[in-house]
Amino acid sequence: xxxxIFIDGAAGTTGLEIRERLAGRSEFxxxxxxxxxRKDASARRQAINDADVVILCLPDDAAREAVSLxxxxxxxxxxxxxxxxxxxxxxxxxPELVGHEAVAGSKRISNPGCYPTxxxxxVAPLVRAGVVPxxxxxxxxxxxxxxGGGKSMIADFESTSGRPAAWYGYGLTLxxxxxxxxxxxxxxxxxxIFAPSVADTLRGMIVEVPVHLSAxxxxxxxxxxxxxLGKAYAGSRIVRFIETYDGASMPxxxxxxxxxxxxFVFASPDGAQVRLVAAFDNLGKGASGAAVQNxxxxxxxxxxxxxKL
Ligand SMILES: NC(=O)C1=CN([C@@H]2O[C@H](COP(=O)(O)OP(=O)(O)OC[C@H]3O[C@@H](n4cnc5c(N)ncnc54)[C@H](OP(=O)(O)O)[C@@H]3O)[C@@H](O)[C@H]2O)C=CC1
Ligand SMILES: CC(=O)N[C@@H](CCC(=O)OP(=O)(O)O)C(=O)O
Numbered sequence: 001x002x003x004x005i006f007i008d009g010a011a012g013t014t015g016l017e018i019r020e021r022l023a024g025r026s027e028f029x030x031x032x033x034x035x036x037x038r039k040d041a042s043a044r045r046q047a048i049n050d051a052d053v054v055i056l057c058l059p060d061d062a063a064r065e066a067v068s069l070x071x072x073x074x075x076x077x078x079x080x081x082x083x084x085x086x087x088x089x090x091x092x093x094x095p096e097l098v099g100h101e102a103v104a105g106s107k108r109i110s111n112p113g114c115y116p117t118x119x120x121x122x123v124a125p126l127v128r129a130g131v132v133p134x135x136x137x138x139x140x141x142x143x144x145x146x147x148g149g150g151k152s153m154i155a156d157f158e159s160t161s162g163r164p165a166a167w168y169g170y171g172l173t174l175x176x177x178x179x180x181x182x183x184x185x186x187x188x189x190x191x192x193i194f195a196p197s198v199a200d201t202l203r204g205m206i207v208e209v210p211v212h213l214s215a216x217x218x219x220x221x222x223x224x225x226x227x228x229l230g231k232a233y234a235g236s237r238i239v240r241f242i243e244t245y246d247g248a249s250m251p252x253x254x255x256x257x258x259x260x261x262x263x264f265v266f267a268s269p270d271g272a273q274v275r276l277v278a279a280f281d282n283l284g285k286g287a288s289g290a291a292v293q294n295x296x297x298x299x300x301x302x303x304x305x306x307x308k309l
Contacts, residue, residue: 009057017288114286118207118278125232204256222267259289
């Protein structure tokens with residue numbers, strides 16, 4: 001069976017990456033709009049309603065508008081924007097956390113944000129297992145490649161008049177749009193402090209959560225944390241818990257250009273503190289790779305088909 005797919009926002013950073021991953025796959029027939037039509041509401045309405053699956057790679061308001069254009073019960077949606085990540089009736093598209101069947105059986109899937117993907121992969125299993133209580137004060141330090149800001153940020157960093165900075169932190173009002181998603185899907189009662197940043201490299205992402213294990217109830221050991229994460233992702237080809245790592249540093253480029261995610265637990269010699277670390281690509285498991293994984297599941301295909309692992 002051939003599935004008809006429309007990528008709304010196919011000319012953008014995330015949309016182009018999805019097209020690249022779907023290229024040459026005979027299971028899919030892409031509905032394409034040319035430059036003159038790609039922002040035309042009636043052409044989009046037609047394409048959306050002709051498609052079996054629509055992948056929204058749009059700003060939040062345009063994503064909400066696209067959903068409002070659906071006038072049938074058949075078309076399924078994978079929304080890469082922030083618009084529906086904590087919205088009722090939407091399945092959070094992180095199969096390793098919500099269950100592959102939940103994604104496969106849904107008509108409305110919100111693709112996780114790039115930073116929440118790393119945070120949730122590390123923290124959600126620990127909260128579920130009771131190792132990290134829901135009320136634990138957590139913080140998240142993260143760095144993204146500049147493609148995380150889409151076409152406009154890529155243009156800023158690649159401008160002939162010079163890059164904005166080698167690295168900068170942002171989200172300084174502590175109200176980043178990813179915080180509700182991180183809190184909700186981790187099962188936390190206290191929102192984490194989120195410190196995002198951008199580096200002068202196109203793609204790649206490191207998300208780090210430092211934890212004082214000795215301050216948690218029962219003072220769990222680093223090995224207890226490792227056991228929970230190892231079990232949570234046992235058998236996954238996409239999210240991998242890495243038991244041993246001999247390097248002295250963790251480069252942002254570790255998984256740049258791929259769709260997988262590596263998780264690490266680094267511990268202090270006395271086991272009182274850990275640094276939970278996720279390495280992946282903001283455009284891979286952080287966006288387009290995750291969207292293709294969800295599309296595969298929706299269409300009853302191998303979840304890793306077409307992914308770069
Ligand atoms: N980049 C990343 O790493 C990640 C991005 N996302 C999310 O994915 C979505 C897309 O982001 P990204 O690809 O980076 O952004 P880009 O700005 O690179 O692409 C967005 C695309 O949407 C098009 N567009 C804007 N408004 C409309 C409209 N009304 N109708 C049709 N097309 C429209 C733009 O057109 P034009 O080309 O004319 O500007 C552009 O091609 C966003 O919601 C973002 O938050 C999620 C996770 C990670
Ligand atoms: C570097 C950078 O600016 N990143 C974006 C997030 C990219 C992303 O994940 O998009 P969503 O917001 O759709 O999840 C930001 O912080 O707003």
